[in-house]
Amino acid sequence: MFNLKNNKGFVLITAYMVIAVLVIFATSFSSRTIGEKRVADKERDTVQALWLAEAGVDRAIAEFPNTPLSGTVGNGAYSTQTTELTSIRYLINSTGGVPSTAVSPNNAIRKVSAIIERPLNLASPGDITSAITANGDVTVKGSAEVNGDIDDNEAFDFEDIFGVSKDTMRNGATHYYTDPVNNITPVDHVTWVDINSITEMKITTSGWSGSGILVVDGDLNITGGHFSGIIWVIGTLRVSGNPIIDGAIFVESGAEFETTLTGNPTVSFDSNAISSAFVFIPSASAPYVISWKED
Numbered sequence: 001m002f003n004l005k006n007n008k009g010f011v012l013i014t015a016y017m018v019i020a021v022l023v024i025f026a027t028s029f030s031s032r033t034i035g036e037k038r039v040a041d042k043e044r045d046t047v048q049a050l051w052l053a054e055a056g057v058d059r060a061i062a063e064f065p066n067t068p069l070s071g072t073v074g075n076g077a078y079s080t081q082t083t084e085l086t087s088i089r090y091l092i093n094s095t096g097g098v099p100s101t102a103v104s105p106n107n108a109i110r111k112v113s114a115i116i117e118r119p120l121n122l123a124s125p126g127d128i129t130s131a132i133t134a135n136g137d138v139t140v141k142g143s144a145e146v147n148g149d150i151d152d153n154e155a156f157d158f159e160d161i162f163g164v165s166k167d168t169m170r171n172g173a174t175h176y177y178t179d180p181v182n183n184i185t186p187v188d189h190v191t192w193v194d195i196n197s198i199t200e201m202k203i204t205t206s207g208w209s210g211s212g213i214l215v216v217d218g219d220l221n222i223t224g225g226h227f228s229g230i231i232w233v234i235g236t237l238r239v240s241g242n243p244i245i246d247g248a249i250f251v252e253s254g255a256e257f258e259t260t261l262t263g264n265p266t267v268s269f270d271s272n273a274i275s276s277a278f279v280f281i282p283s284a285s286a287p288y289v290i291s292w293k294e295d
Contacts, residue, residue, distance in 0.1 A: 045098040045108035048076050050294070052096025053112040056080040057289075060092045061116060064287050065174065065189075070101075077101050087279045088118045090287065093295075111295040116287040123163025125278040128230070131269035134237075134251040134259045144239070144261040148269025153255060158232070161250070162213075164284050169215060172282025183208045183225070189280040195219065195235070203227075206242065213277045223263075228270070229277035239265045247273035 056078035059069055067082035076098040083091045091113060095101045098108045131148030132138055138152040159165050170176070174189035182202040184193075187210030193201050195218020203210075208225030217234045223241030231237075231245065236253045239245075240263040247270045251259045261267065 042108060045076075046110065048074070048098050049096040049108045049110040050112070052076045052078040052098070053094045053110045053294075054096070056094030056096060057092050057112060057114050057292075060094065061287055061289070064116070064118075065090070065172075065282075075099050085115070088120065089290075090116050090118070092116060112292065113295055114289050114292045117290050118287045119283045119285045121163040121278070121281050121283060123161065123278070123281070125271070125275040128161065128248050128271075128274050129269075130248065131267050132249045132251070132259070134249075134253070136251070136253055136255045136257045136259065138251075138259045139261070141260065141262040143264045145264075145266045146261065147267070152259070156250065156252070158252075162278075162281055164281060166215075168282055168284045169213075173215075174212075174280070185210070187214055187227075188212045190282065191215070193217065200235075203243065204241075211273075211277070212280050222265070228273045230274060239263075239267070241265065244268075246270040247277065 052073055055073060056069065057080065059071065060067070060080040060082050063069060065082060068080060070079040071077065076096060077100045078094060078096045079101050080092055080094040085091055093111070093113050095109065095111045100107055101109065103109070129149065130151045131146050133151045133154050133156055135155070136153065138150050140146055162169060169190060170192045172190065173192035175186060175191040177184055177191070178194045179196055179198045180193055180201060183205050185208070189212045191210070191212065191214045193216045195201060195216065200219035200221045201216050203222045203225045206224045210225065210227045212229045213232070214227065214229070215232045215234070219235040220233045221238045222243045224243050226244045228246045230248050230250070232250045234252055236257050237249065237251045237259045239261045242264040245265070245267045249267060253259070
């Protein structure tokens with residue numbers, strides 16, 4: 001005959017055992033669920049990090065040649081670096097990370113690299129053959145020296161010379177200045193200057209140096225320094241003092257204005273300096289990817 005009173009202890013122990021087993025199962029299930037969630041979150045972050053690295057490449061192409069670039073998208077970030085390989089090929093290294101690109105055990109990091117090529121410009125530096133080309137008269141006075149041809153009262157076109165429009169050159173300039181201070185630096189690759197509220201851009205010191213393509217939308221006054229490349233003035237040009245200019249000068253001030261050189265400046269036609277400057281002309285078409293890999 002079953003004695004309930006005598007079996008109370010057995011029932012209580014059995015209940016404790018059942019509860020313990022349930023707790024063990026629940027703990028195991030919870031730990032497994034948490035572990036699987038962590039793995040899923042890490043996989044999700046890793047995929048997002050790759051997308052961010054690819055987004056960095058896309059932005060580097062869209063804003064070429066600006067470098068370095070960085071940004072955030074959602075809960076992640078990217079950073080890029082563009083390096084010149086040849087005159088038309090460039091390497092983009094891009095890192096994507098969630099939540100950031102910093103090296104940390106808590107971050108999911110993916111890196112990609114892409115080689116891009118810039119479309120060839122149909123314009124040729126060989127088409128530039130004169131030291132100075134101007135819409136109006138060019139007057140050389142004093143001890144000013146011009147080594148090369150002077151083509152004054154000439155009709156010429158920006159896009160014919162460079163193969164791109166002024167807007168493309170301006171938007172793709174490496175340096176962009178508005179109403180710059182005297183002897184502004186750096187001036188290299190492509191530099192675009194807008195003159196709005198000041199009278200003219202001035203280069204006055206002998207220690208100043210510049211290179212590449214300098215476009216001044218306004219008047220330019222040079223009395224010192226050394227420039228190698230192409231100077232294009234959308235206004236008037238005055239050269240005096242003792243500056244040295246190697247390459248070519250274009251002045252589109254109009255037929256009613258005069259370009260003057262006085263003092264001891266030296267302007268020399270230099271085909272090598274012109275060819276070197278042409279390398280930096282921005283393309284109207286975006287660079288395109290020729291190879292891509294994950295690092």
